[in-house]
Amino acid sequence: MPDPNAAALAFLKTRRSRPAKTLTTPVPDEAALRELLTVAARTPDHKKLEPWRFVVLEKPALDRLALMVPDRAAALDVPPEGAAKMARQFSDADLVVAVIGAPKPNDAVPEIEQVLSTGAVCYGLLTAALAAGWGANWLSGWASFDRPFVEDGLGLNAQEFVAGFIHIGTETVAPSERPRPDIEAITEWVRA
Incomplete structure (x- = not known):
């Protein structure tokens, strides 16, 4: 029988993102953030x-990115409420880590595996921040898929993409639990 890490399992069973709009200062300092990034990079x-x-x-x-939103929203015909919400995602935040997918040509590793690895990094950073006692949330939104926004605002090259904006800060409100998947409805057992 394996020797379970009961504390880690209990944490993962109750893990809950914190709404980004409820996060405030203080945020992790550079040393604390480096530790979280190190944990996140320990991914498949x-x-x-x-x-x-x-x-x-x-x-x-973040303030600079918020100022870029109105022009890009207008160019994309994003409704005013969608533009305002996207701008607030940046202007109301104090610390965000953009996880950038940067697939590398490799005959042995299809791009989809690299994309999945990038998603695992997002989850790893989110979970590490929560485990360290911070509030955290993984967001995206229309700006993360807009090439001019990510290339001009974040310096991405044409092969890169934003996998997620991980907001990290001090939580002001603990959210209530939300409905979770019915495991029986989404699980198939193949025994032969």
Whole structure:
């Protein structure tokens, strides 16, 4: 029989993201954030390609991104409420880590494996932040898929993409539990 890590399992069974709009200062300092990034980078990564990277967005960078939103929203015909919500995602935040997918050509590792590894990094960072006692949330939104926004605002090249904006801060409100998947409805047992 395995020797379970009961504390880790209990944490994972009750893990709950914190709404980004409820996060405030203080945020992790550079040393604390480096530790969280180190944990997140310890993810499944076939052939050790590291098909992802981090862009740490501090308050001035977040304010700059918020100012970019109206022009991009207008160019994309995003309704005013969608533009305002996206701008607030940046302007109301104090620390966000953009997890950037950066697939690398490799005959042994299909791009989909690298994309999945990038998603695992997002979840790893989110979970590490929560385990460290911070509030955290994984967001995206229309701006994360807009090439001019991510290339001009974050310096991404044409092959890179935003897998998620991980908001990290001090939680002001603990959210209530939400409905979770019915495991029996989504699980198939194949025994032969």
